[in-house]
Amino acid sequence: MVNHHANIIGFYGVTKLEGEEMYSLILEYAEGGTLRDHLRNNIVKWNSQLRDTIKLADFGRSFEKGKGDNNTEVWGVVPYVDPKMYDKTILYKLNEKSDIYYLGVLFWKLASSSLLIDSPEDNYIMLGAAVPNTNDKFTVLYQKCLKQEPDERPNISEVNETLSSIDNDESTVSDSEESEYSI
Structure with a gap:
């Protein structure tokens, strides 16, 4: 059982409509919309990005720690999938380091x-590039x-330690100026 946390979408139950085969989750309403919508439609200052935009909602591959998950199929939203899952030469299981990715x-x-974009090959080219006006840490x-x-x-x-240190020291932004930019 997951306790309530301010950065995790609340779970209220499960329902099944009469005549339907699929079940539906009853979740907290995400008033701010999706991260995609938020980033596309707002001007965001660097110092508010971490504090104001993160609320976890996708637990599609979740399982109780220690119980394990033996599935080795690539599963998930393509840009977020651990690149090791695409290596056909090894048997790789999603794990905590996959979550870190x-x-x-x-x-x-x-x-x-x-x-x-939706192509793993193209994502590797652009992912990880340093972004101007971003905190160095x-x-x-x-x-x-x-x-x-x-x-x-x-x-x-x-x-967590790094995020806490960033929250305590917002002055280490590249290019010496914190800028506002349209997303």
């Missing part, structure tokens, strides 16, 4: 205001999260 894509997306963080080799990615504790 997902966070790296999300962080880069927040910094770049990009909506990304944040740039290093998303670049580490996007490492090709899972063992080179940080763990979630390191991600």
Whole structure:
């Protein structure tokens, strides 16, 4: 059971409409819309990106820690899938480092205001590029999260520590000026 958290969409239950085969989840209404809509339609200052835009809602591959997931099929939204899943020469299972890669894509997306494209090959070219007017520590963080080799990615504790240090020291923005830009 997941406790309520301000940055996780609330789960209220499951329902099934009469005559339907599929079940539906009853979730908290996300008043601000999707991240894609928010980034596309708003002017966002760097210092508000992390605080104001993150609320997790996609738990499609979730499972209870320790129970494991034996599925090795590529599954998910293409730009967010761990690149190791595309390597047909190895048997690779999604794991905590896959989640870190997902966070790296999300962080880069927040910094770049990009909506990304759907081809894994093209994503590797643009993902991880330093984004002007982005906090230097944040740039290093998303670049580490996007490492090709899972063992080179940080763990979630390191991600949290870095985010906390950024929150406490907003003065380390590239190009010495914090700019407002349209997304």
